[in-house]
Amino acid sequence: MSATVLRDGPFWLFFFCREEERTHVHVAHPDGEAKFWLEPRVELATQTGLSSAPIRSAQHVVERHIEEVRHAWTRHFGR
Template sequence: MAPTVVRDGPFRLFFFSREESRMHVHVAHPHGEAKFWLSPTLMLATHTGLSERELVEAERIVARHLQEVIDAWREHFGG
């Protein structure tokens, strides 16, 4: 299961239900995907296929929706 948290333009922010416990979000785009750690600070974890410009935009989108993503994480995973 991979619940979508946010759709913003061509970007989709989502979680995988059975993955590591450290708070993070995946960002899908038609050209690739990225994973961002949410805590203790927002930070790129991994990426594939995205240009530097797309990565910058993905991070901006995660930052813009950060509290919404954190709230969705806590609701989905508990705590």
């Protein structure tokens, strides 16, 4: 099960409900998906099916919405 954080253009940011504790967000795109660590800085963790341009765009989306993503993480996971 997943929880949507936000949508921005072709990107959908979400969390999986039961996953590891390290703060991160998943980003879906029509061509694939990526996972970004949020701490200590936004950094690509994994990706599937995306070329470098959508990965860079996805990272910019995460960085642009970082406070909203962190707030959603705290609301969702309570930490």
